[in-house]
Amino acid sequence: MQGRIFLAAAMALASAVFVAPAAAHQASSVDARIDQALAGARPGQFVQVKPFGPTRRASDGLLEIRLAGGQVVKTHGLDPEPPVTAADAAAGGAHPERGLNCADLPRLQVLYVHPSDRPNRFSKSMYERIRTYMRRMSHRLNADALSSSQGRIGADYRVRCKSSGEIDIRALETRTTAARDDWSIIQADLKRAGHDSRQGKYLVWYDDPVERGCGLGNIEGDDTKSASNRHNVRPFYAVVWGNIGTRICWNWRVGMHENGHNMGAVQYAAPRSSGDKWHCNDGLDLMCYADGGDKSNYSVRRCDNAVFDCGKDTYFDTLTEPGEWLRGHWNIGWSGNRFLDFSRPDAPRPSAEAGSGR
Numbered sequence: 001m002q003g004r005i006f007l008a009a010a011m012a013l014a015s016a017v018f019v020a021p022a023a024a025h026q027a028s029s030v031d032a033r034i035d036q037a038l039a040g041a042r043p044g045q046f047v048q049v050k051p052f053g054p055t056r057r058a059s060d061g062l063l064e065i066r067l068a069g070g071q072v073v074k075t076h077g078l079d080p081e082p083p084v085t086a087a088d089a090a091a092g093g094a095h096p097e098r099g100l101n102c103a104d105l106p107r108l109q110v111l112y113v114h115p116s117d118r119p120n121r122f123s124k125s126m127y128e129r130i131r132t133y134m135r136r137m138s139h140r141l142n143a144d145a146l147s148s149s150q151g152r153i154g155a156d157y158r159v160r161c162k163s164s165g166e167i168d169i170r171a172l173e174t175r176t177t178a179a180r181d182d183w184s185i186i187q188a189d190l191k192r193a194g195h196d197s198r199q200g201k202y203l204v205w206y207d208d209p210v211e212r213g214c215g216l217g218n219i220e221g222d223d224t225k226s227a228s229n230r231h232n233v234r235p236f237y238a239v240v241w242g243n244i245g246t247r248i249c250w251n252w253r254v255g256m257h258e259n260g261h262n263m264g265a266v267q268y269a270a271p272r273s274s275g276d277k278w279h280c281n282d283g284l285d286l287m288c289y290a291d292g293g294d295k296s297n298y299s300v301r302r303c304d305n306a307v308f309d310c311g312k313d314t315y316f317d318t319l320t321e322p323g324e325w326l327r328g329h330w331n332i333g334w335s336g337n338r339f340l341d342f343s344r345p346d347a348p349r350p351s352a353e354a355g356s357g358r
């Protein structure tokens with residue numbers, strides 16, 4: 001009897017777009033809410049979970065979201081706000097920047113998206129703000145490429161540019177509302193608008209916050225070192241929610257984290273992986289936090305700075321060593337990753353964004 005009551009309660013919660021009060025930056029509270037919403041579902045059944053839309057749990061621990069239109073995509077779920085580091089505090093908001101590489105497909109398309117019942121606020125200053133986040137990501141990526149290769153190999157995002165040579169950031173109105181912020185609708189709307197290339201990655205700066213989450217990105221379990229790795233041959237999407245005074249979230253670190261998922265970080269079998277929540281265990285590494293995964297052994301000791309792969313042994317290394325796991329498996333820093341340009345730092349960058357001032 002108790003079981004039936006529990007089941008009925010769980011199903012009522014699941015169908016009611018469940019929102020529970022909890023602390024903002026505890027991954028476990030976010031996951032607990034999702035697990036509770038899914039608890040009453042039959043095997044294979046999709047349940048409405050805010051802000052994903054129809055959702056179910058896959059066998060590899062990932063969530064599957066059914067887009068408006070029927071396609072099913074995978075994500076680990078909502079990412080919380082990253083902590084403010086000592087370096088951030090000392091810098092007082094300043095951060096190094098680097099220009100982006102203008103490129104044809106394959107490339108990253110950056111977008112500003114707003115809900116249908118909110119105004120389009122994509123102004124010149126909004127464009128410049130998003131461009132600044134992208135340039136901060138660019139600096140971090142290249143700095144970590146160089147540090148992983150003793151200064152020999154840099155890396156740059158390949159982005160779409162305007163004819164002026166500056167990054168092209170597209171604005172889009174989605175059919176979902178600010179009350180729902182439904183990702184299954186947003187991602188479907190991106191596809192309908194033509195942002196659906198197999199040679200595309202899409203990073204959305206979304207002009208509305210969601211409860212207790214800051215970002216979401218598609219990822220799949222595929223660690224094969226191959227040009228046809230799924231992260232290399234399919235459109236993958238990421239979003240950074242936020243942008244109101246009390247719930248900002250918009251910053252380069254969330255953007256880099258979600259795009260990192262889109263490029264395949266962090267795979268389950270990788271050294272120092274947190275397991276079935278698809279992050280890692282190394283301190284302030286941009287892809288790591290205490291996410292409660294089945295291999296989670298999070299420690300702040302290994303890295304006390306926000307870098308893209310602390311130790312260069314888990315998902316990003318531009319110069320691997322013999323015997324290293326990343327040498328034989330999918331590695332975002334491998335030259336076969338089509339979404340980055342890899343460069344010799346002493347060579348010119350003919351495709352660099354105008355006015356990048358590298």
Ligand SMILES: [Zn+2]
Nearest residue numbers: 076079257261
């Ligand atoms: Zn994540």
